[in-house]
Amino acid sequence: MQKNPYIPAPVKVEKIITEVDTKDIKTFRLDFLNQEDKEAFTYLPGQFAELSIFGKGESPIGIASSPTDPDYIEFTVQKAGVVTTALHNFEEGTLMGVRGPLGNSWPLDYLKGKDVVLVGGGFAFTTIRSLINYMLDDKNRADFGKITAIYGARNPGLLLYRDELALWQKRDDIDMHVTVDKGDENWTGREGFVPTVCKDVAPSSNNAVTLICGPPIMIRFTLPVFFELGFSKENIYTSLEMRMKCGIGKCGRCNVGSKYVCKDGPVFSLAELDELTPEY
Amino acid sequence: MNSIEEKIREEAKRLLDEKKVDVVIGYETGTLPLQTAPCFITSSDEVDKLVWNPCCKQNLAIYVHSALTQHRESQKRVKPEDKKAKIVAVVARGCTSRSLVIHLQEKQYNREDLVIIGVPCQGYIDKNKLEAKVDGLEVITGSIDGDAIKVETSKGKTELSLIEVTADNCLECRFCNPVIHDFMAGEAIPVYESDDEFAVVDEFAALPEADRWDYFSAEMNKCMRCYACRNICPSCYCKVCFVEQSQPEWVGAGVNPSDNQVFQIMRMFHMAGRCVDCGSCVEVCAEGVDLRKFLKKLDKDDLDLYEHRAGAELDKEAPLSTFRENDAESFIFEPK
Amino acid sequence: MEAKLIKKAALGDIVKKIAGQKPVYAPVKEGSKVHFKFLAKGESPFLAYANSVNAPKNLFFPQTETLMHYTKTARGNELVEESETFSEMVLFGVRPCDVRSFKLLDMVFDQKQYSDPYYVEKRERTTIIALACRQPPFSTCFCTSVGGHPAQADGADILISELDDDYLVEFLSPKGEKLIKLFGDLRAADEAALNRKKELSDEAVAAIKSHIPATEIKTWLDSNFEHPFWDSIHQGCLACGTCSYLCPTCHCFDIRDEAQGDDGIRLRTWDSCMYSIYSQETSGHNPRPGQKQRWRQRLMHKFKYFVDNYDAISCVGCGRCVMSCPVNTDIRKIVNDIAKLN
Numbered sequence: 001m002q003k004n005p006y007i008p009a010p011v012k013v014e015k016i017i018t019e020v021d022t023k024d025i026k027t028f029r030l031d032f033l034n035q036e037d038k039e040a041f042t043y044l045p046g047q048f049a050e051l052s053i054f055g056k057g058e059s060p061i062g063i064a065s066s067p068t069d070p071d072y073i074e075f076t077v078q079k080a081g082v083v084t085t086a087l088h089n090f091e092e093g094t095l096m097g098v099r100g101p102l103g104n105s106w107p108l109d110y111l112k113g114k115d116v117v118l119v120g121g122g123f124a125f126t127t128i129r130s131l132i133n134y135m136l137d138d139k140n141r142a143d144f145g146k147i148t149a150i151y152g153a154r155n156p157g158l159l160l161y162r163d164e165l166a167l168w169q170k171r172d173d174i175d176m177h178v179t180v181d182k183g184d185e186n187w188t189g190r191e192g193f194v195p196t197v198c199k200d201v202a203p204s205s206n207n208a209v210t211l212i213c214g215p216p217i218m219i220r221f222t223l224p225v226f227f228e229l230g231f232s233k234e235n236i237y238t239s240l241e242m243r244m245k246c247g248i249g250k251c252g253r254c255n256v257g258s259k260y261v262c263k264d265g266p267v268f269s270l271a272e273l274d275e276l277t278p279e280y
Numbered sequence: 281m282n283s284i285e286e287k288i289r290e291e292a293k294r295l296l297d298e299k300k301v302d303v304v305i306g307y308e309t310g311t312l313p314l315q316t317a318p319c320f321i322t323s324s325d326e327v328d329k330l331v332w333n334p335c336c337k338q339n340l341a342i343y344v345h346s347a348l349t350q351h352r353e354s355q356k357r358v359k360p361e362d363k364k365a366k367i368v369a370v371v372a373r374g375c376t377s378r379s380l381v382i383h384l385q386e387k388q389y390n391r392e393d394l395v396i397i398g399v400p401c402q403g404y405i406d407k408n409k410l411e412a413k414v415d416g417l418e419v420i421t422g423s424i425d426g427d428a429i430k431v432e433t434s435k436g437k438t439e440l441s442l443i444e445v446t447a448d449n450c451l452e453c454r455f456c457n458p459v460i461h462d463f464m465a466g467e468a469i470p471v472y473e474s475d476d477e478f479a480v481v482d483e484f485a486a487l488p489e490a491d492r493w494d495y496f497s498a499e500m501n502k503c504m505r506c507y508a509c510r511n512i513c514p515s516c517y518c519k520v521c522f523v524e525q526s527q528p529e530w531v532g533a534g535v536n537p538s539d540n541q542v543f544q545i546m547r548m549f550h551m552a553g554r555c556v557d558c559g560s561c562v563e564v565c566a567e568g569v570d571l572r573k574f575l576k577k578l579d580k581d582d583l584d585l586y587e588h589r590a591g592a593e594l595d596k597e598a599p600l601s602t603f604r605e606n607d608a609e610s611f612i613f614e615p616k
Numbered sequence: 617m618e619a620k621l622i623k624k625a626a627l628g629d630i631v632k633k634i635a636g637q638k639p640v641y642a643p644v645k646e647g648s649k650v651h652f653k654f655l656a657k658g659e660s661p662f663l664a665y666a667n668s669v670n671a672p673k674n675l676f677f678p679q680t681e682t683l684m685h686y687t688k689t690a691r692g693n694e695l696v697e698e699s700e701t702f703s704e705m706v707l708f709g710v711r712p713c714d715v716r717s718f719k720l721l722d723m724v725f726d727q728k729q730y731s732d733p734y735y736v737e738k739r740e741r742t743t744i745i746a747l748a749c750r751q752p753p754f755s756t757c758f759c760t761s762v763g764g765h766p767a768q769a770d771g772a773d774i775l776i777s778e779l780d781d782d783y784l785v786e787f788l789s790p791k792g793e794k795l796i797k798l799f800g801d802l803r804a805a806d807e808a809a810l811n812r813k814k815e816l817s818d819e820a821v822a823a824i825k826s827h828i829p830a831t832e833i834k835t836w837l838d839s840n841f842e843h844p845f846w847d848s849i850h851q852g853c854l855a856c857g858t859c860s861y862l863c864p865t866c867h868c869f870d871i872r873d874e875a876q877g878d879d880g881i882r883l884r885t886w887d888s889c890m891y892s893i894y895s896q897e898t899s900g901h902n903p904r905p906g907q908k909q910r911w912r913q914r915l916m917h918k919f920k921y922f923v924d925n926y927d928a929i930s931c932v933g934c935g936r937c938v939m940s941c942p943v944n945t946d947i948r949k950i951v952n953d954i955a956k957l958n
Contacts, residue, residue, distance in 0.1 A: 312939070316944070317945065416645070416647075416649060568649065
């Protein structure tokens, strides 16, 4: 018989990393209690899972780790509602649940053999981070062409994954650009908004795909830059956020047009989004 | 077409043609027999849709509240020089006008946002009474002829008198005429002289406690928590209702007897001194939950303790938002 | 398939007998309203009913349902393992429109990739006895406009049709045949009975007076997500969701946790696209900010999105939403009005 898709797998909070100076975004490293759950949780970058806290509920969160690190899974979570607030109050060692992996993934097969341009803004960088780690893995790197990544936050204190950013910036198999809207006295990096940086970096659209993830305002100003660079709507992807409950296309909450964001998404190309009703 | 209906249409046409109002909220004929639906007229070509008859049930004041509140929200981000006013006209019987008074007293909008087309009202047909009369059968056709109602069900045709299916709250109503209006569509009529409008409360209060509790529990068990009662109630206009708050969660999401009771008790207590006994909450309920008995008790307390009737007078302060030294407070110090 | 005849008067006792052996969910009259409920011991179903206020979907998809239990331990809140088994049940007296609703709900809940165990198990353990409509129960019935039929019940295990002095009982599935011995003395149905059934069935179809162009509006819906028409239907709507609660095919739900002391449950409850908080996000953003958008969603979901996904209209024409709407918003009128725009 099929496994009950509503029952979360028990996990232990292995490690909690406070990502930002405002302390309201933390990364939770989770480890499965049961080996069979761990093996069953096979995922790809771009997928999400329902983080389950009994007594509070569930919250759909993108998976921030990469399947190339099979020892654990990570979720970077902003404190916002009932569930995420409870999660932020957790200590290492606490038990909770994970239900997933859910949704589609970044279009990995489509990306193979192409240049990949990744654009992330603020907190919405988590599944792009998963993808970067995935593509940079020794086993996978040869599958992809040039990788360019542009990541921005409002200020240096709000950048996620700072150790990794520093490592990526030193590598020569990824062209990593980190920018902040406004730096502080210690900031030696780039200043400027993401759309402007995209314009400066001007990645070629020849045999290239871009994946854009960030706040709506950033996306609004970034898209024209990529259109100008010659990217077609078929080659621009983004990931939607939506209120979800079941995560398996039944409860109806994330229904947009004939699609369910939880099951048919969250990743859509711009061409696919054009086919949807603008209700997200 | 009766003369009241004619006058409503004439006035609505004038108000729209002279651009005195943006919308007229009234009643139109429904798609089912003996039913009307709220309608929203924005052009004088459509005023002939407006009707007035004993099938006009809902208290329309809630629609005035939402139209004006939504308009105010929509103007928030508009530059001062581009801001537009919105004026709403509403067909109002006695109870509707009392709800409008409550809104005005509670500073929900201004008097000048509102044009009241007052109508004298002799009561409306109670869905539940009619349903009981025809033993739950569907009314296939229905028409009103003076004081008689002709209905047809699968068992044949029958004639009922209007009075036997008129809602209880209408039969005991002391506000057959609007308490405020800008225009009256028809002559004021005498009020029903109810012998004892609180008989329903007194009879119930005389029952043993266990019986009262059983009755209350059984009624609340019928509730499917669609909140239609709350949504039609002009006095229930909170932006976020306590039942929908999640931090903290006051009422469980599941339908179980105690959560149903908590919702209904809390809602009813918020009605103290604010319920106009329009009966809309009962009328909209698909499961026929009897809320009136309990609301009427609050009405009685309001009158007994504070000599107040909700929304009856614009310049009379509402008891629960006013303090006087001689306020009754025995229920605090000497609770029975 | 076996077709048998029983005397009309015998049916009530047969159901009572079945109810003595397994739970029977059947129409029961309370006051002037008829609801589907589990029959109490010795209780007979109400046979002379038109249709119930609530849809029988409640049996498979209850308004409130516990998905799992948890309890507090030293390590945190942990799932309490349990293997709940549902007993075999009988759903008696379902009208053909409501039988059809189960086929539509199956498309959502019984999918290959994600099967919903709560729904599917109850569904599999239930024998459905349908009661054909000799007359359309209500003047608002429009089942034939949305692919249904008043006297046919594809998906039922047993179909009972009222003839003149008898009921024709057709055992349509092995599950249905298992109940055959509980029906007692059965006479084999002769040709005359089958012909009479056909005759009455045709009469029932002809007696349906309410028709809507349900399939015809699809092309308009495909290309008119933005249209002034959508400004005209929602204004009176109270957003009470009575339409979706009583609808046999509406299936949206919410999942919530409720704790009491150290123990708690994860619940699923019905939800409705007519509610503002249904799509309200934590950030405050609401993709469907007003009742206009919510009404459009309800209509689009039934007559376009579901058709796109499953090639079926998500409406069985029972008319419950039409009759129970507190402000008389009539989906038949809306569909007819859309057809005029075509």
